[in-house]
Amino acid sequence: MRATTLTYASGAWTRDDKVTDPNLVLWFGSPKLARDAKIYDDLRARFPKALIAGCSTGGEIYNDEVHDGTAVAAAIRFDHTTVRACKVAVSAGSDSAKAGREIAAQLSDFGLRAVYLLSDGLMVNGAKLVQGLLADLPPEVVITGGLAGDGADFASTCVGLDGPAVPGVIAAIGFYGGKLNATWGSAGGWDPFGPQRKITRSEANVLYELDGKPALELYKRYLGEAAEQLPGSALLFPLVIRPEAESSYDVVRTIVGVDEKAQSLIFAGDMPQGWTAQLMRGVPDSLIDGALRAARQARVGEDSGDGSSLALLVSCIGRKLMMGQRISDEVEIIRAECGAIPTIGFYSYGEICPHGFTGSCTLHNQTMTITVLREAA
Amino acid sequence: MTEASRHRLLERQLKKAAGPDGAVDVDRLLELVSKAYDEYDNTLRLNDRAARLMSGELSELNDKLRQESEARAKISEALLQTVLDNADEAIISLGSDHMVLSANRVAEQTFGYRPGEMIGKPLSVLFECPDEAEDHQRFSDKGPQARALHVNEVQCRRSTGEAFPAELSFSRIPIENDVRLISFWRDISSRKAAQAELISAAEEAQAASLSKSNFLANMSHELRTPLNAIIGFSDLLLSELHGPALEVRHKEYIKDIADSGAHLLQLVNDILDLSRIESGRYDLVLEPIHLIDVTASVIRQLGPMSRKGQLELLDTISGALWLMADRRALRQVLYNLLSNAIKFTRPGGRVSLSATRVDEGVEIAVEDNGIGMPRDALPRLGNPFEQVANSYARAHGGAGLGLAITRKLVGLQNGVLSFDSELGVGSVFRVWLPIASALARTA
Numbered sequence: 013m014r015a016t017t018l019t020y021a022s023g024a025w026t027r028d029d030k031v032t033d034p035n036l037v038l039w040f041g042s043p044k045l046a047r048d049a050k051i052y053d054d055l056r057a058r059f060p061k062a063l064i065a066g067c068s069t070g071g072e073i074y075n076d077e078v079h080d081g082t083a084v085a086a087a088i089r090f091d092h093t094t095v096r097a098c099k100v101a102v103s104a105g106s107d108s109a110k111a112g113r114e115i116a117a118q119l120s121d122f123g124l125r126a127v128y129l130l131s132d133g134l135m136v137n138g139a140k141l142v143q144g145l146l147a148d149l150p151p152e153v154v155i156t157g158g159l160a161g162d163g164a165d166f167a168s169t170c171v172g173l174d175g176p177a178v179p180g181v182i183a184a185i186g187f188y189g190g191k192l193n194a195t196w197g198s199a200g201g202w203d204p205f206g207p208q209r210k211i212t213r214s215e216a217n218v219l220y221e222l223d224g225k226p227a228l229e230l231y232k233r234y235l236g237e238a239a240e241q242l243p244g245s246a247l248l249f250p251l252v253i254r255p256e257a258e259s260s261y262d263v264v265r266t267i268v269g270v271d272e273k274a275q276s277l278i279f280a281g282d283m284p285q286g287w288t289a290q291l292m293r294g295v296p297d298s299l300i301d302g303a304l305r306a307a308r309q310a311r312v313g314e315d316s317g318d319g320s321s322l323a324l325l326v327s328c329i330g331r332k333l334m335m336g337q338r339i340s341d342e343v344e345i346i347r348a349e350c351g352a353i354p355t356i357g358f359y360s361y362g363e364i365c366p367h368g369f370t371g372s373c374t375l376h377n378q379t380m381t382i383t384v385l386r387e388a389a
Numbered sequence: 390m391t392e393a394s395r396h397r398l399l400e401r402q403l404k405k406a407a408g409p410d411g412a413v414d415v416d417r418l419l420e421l422v423s424k425a426y427d428e429y430d431n432t433l434r435l436n437d438r439a440a441r442l443m444s445g446e447l448s449e450l451n452d453k454l455r456q457e458s459e460a461r462a463k464i465s466e467a468l469l470q471t472v473l474d475n476a477d478e479a480i481i482s483l484g485s486d487h488m489v490l491s492a493n494r495v496a497e498q499t500f501g502y503r504p505g506e507m508i509g510k511p512l513s514v515l516f517e518c519p520d521e522a523e524d525h526q527r528f529s530d531k532g533p534q535a536r537a538l539h540v541n542e543v544q545c546r547r548s549t550g551e552a553f554p555a556e557l558s559f560s561r562i563p564i565e566n567d568v569r570l571i572s573f574w575r576d577i578s579s580r581k582a583a584q585a586e587l588i589s590a591a592e593e594a595q596a597a598s599l600s601k602s603n604f605l606a607n608m609s610h611e612l613r614t615p616l617n618a619i620i621g622f623s624d625l626l627l628s629e630l631h632g633p634a635l636e637v638r639h640k641e642y643i644k645d646i647a648d649s650g651a652h653l654l655q656l657v658n659d660i661l662d663l664s665r666i667e668s669g670r671y672d673l674v675l676e677p678i679h680l681i682d683v684t685a686s687v688i689r690q691l692g693p694m695s696r697k698g699q700l701e702l703l704d705t706i707s708g709a710l711w712l713m714a715d716r717r718a719l720r721q722v723l724y725n726l727l728s729n730a731i732k733f734t735r736p737g738g739r740v741s742l743s744a745t746r747v748d749e750g751v752e753i754a755v756e757d758n759g760i761g762m763p764r765d766a767l768p769r770l771g772n773p774f775e776q777v778a779n780s781y782a783r784a785h786g787g788a789g790l791g792l793a794i795t796r797k798l799v800g801l802q803n804g805v806l807s808f809d810s811e812l813g814v815g816s817v818f819r820v821w822l823p824i825a826s827a828l829a830r831t832a
Binding site: 205233238248291296334337 | 429432435436438443
């Protein structure tokens, strides 16, 4: 396997002849660039035979740097692995679990080792999408990926597969063959604080009340003047949810929308009624520490950085909002851990990765999620 | 400032502010630096705010929890006080030093102290005997962790010095590093007195019953001796073995004396039997008996009586029916029932004796078409000295002892006596007795 990374600057992709005939090209672009068909068209012109997939972001990661308003890409040539992809159209309120099962049906085949998902970030309940996929795929298949972003605007995201990116698409790439070795890591670094609150009213991913009081009100109170930047600013206080106050299983949820009329908050995944929720807050140092833990979990340090492996980073837009200009620190620390592996990534509205505690794939929020692809000799 | 000692963030800002030629755009740099300060301020402000709100929320919740637990404590305190105030038992709590910490109202009343006066008193003042107090102190120290220990009867002392018996149990409640003892006392002096009364009443009653039976047995014996003389000599006179010394009129008188004597003797014998049975001195030997052996002899014996009464005595018993019974008692039962039936049946009537297998026994029936008895009198039948008020019956005398004896004898033989009767139609008496098994018969 050979992999190399490209950036889009001054209206053109950088030239790199390290990989000339890739099977797969992945790209991540700022909302503005992603909506421009030129990004795809240029890649297609250069790599006529490759499978090309990409999505809009809340920021792009290129090796050890974080950018806004750019596009990044990775071109990968597999020697022993076959890639196959499919896409499913979705609309607001459509059944995400059904979409997941459709993808599973299209990709399910002998030798399937891993699935990388790029999904619309606003029309999909990521948790349900993953449940749908899990229901119909063998448990050993590694599922990772992320939900497309739209900066901090939460207005429209887009995904493309072998074509320009458009809203309402889920693209899924299947990797087949026994030599593929995909590892993953995911960690947050946010700290729960304050009282545990009960989810007293919710419907799927819409949260109405915590402890019998409107959830939106709670957020506004904690955000103060930052409430004006809702829903984006709500990412500064993610929620950790657990089936019960003492459960060791927990998952972090982040807000993707606000409904002032219904006094409700819309999350990227389910908010089961009766579960316990606790606010979280971040400080840069602990988030950076979380990124390091993710890198170690993904065992990036084992790779030589000669282009025979590729790191795909999906980090949460909430981390970027929290850390501001220090956001590059979390990418730098991964880079320090993994050496010079070709690395691209994006800031997303939701990360897809196995859960560190259960090992079963789920939707994450507010995490740094790393997928490393490599092939055994 | 050397490049190496610059902050990483500044380094990054410088890089971002550099133009394509490498020259730093100062305005761009200042913009980035200023933004970083703002971000820092915002983060600080937000975290400050969150910390403030959280601590407010937590202390609110804490207050709420405290209020809730105080309310709960008040409720359980009120509950406890109600239980203590209304308990029948004296409840005294003690510290590990065995000094009274609290005592409920019943405790104060029981031990004769004024409200609050018991607090601080040692456990030993509640006991009559100091040794017993020490035993219980030791025992309560070693007792199980909680729940009542076993109940002990102890001698207590009231503040007046009066001793009284009580039931005492202890519970041991560990509280942090200390122990509380809760003691429950129940004054049992009135119960004891009542028990003693009951026992002596029962003893008296037993003694009275025994002396009655003895008296009856003795009296009957004393009565029988002169009666034998009366009957014997009147029979002798009537037989005229010593010459025809009597006029016809005198002969009638002597016959009356003989009849009355015989009647009185029967009565005395009945009383003697009854008192023997009641005092448990009627010895039975239960053995396999061939029913027909007993019935044949009783029928034979009663032949003259039935002929005299001009009625038919019918015996339908045939075949081999073996009973487990006492020969003398069975004989007496059958004799009593048949002679009664004959006695209460008018001339021309009929008395019949029959027997059938019923369950694991034999039912012997004595049936007559005599004067019968009113239905409402049946429940009293068979009680000693109760005879149905009936002119005909009264004409035949008797103290109602026959049936009482019969019933007791049947019972002694593990049998059952039942009867039915209708006024003017007749009566039937049934005696069920257990059948003798083949094994018993051959034994």
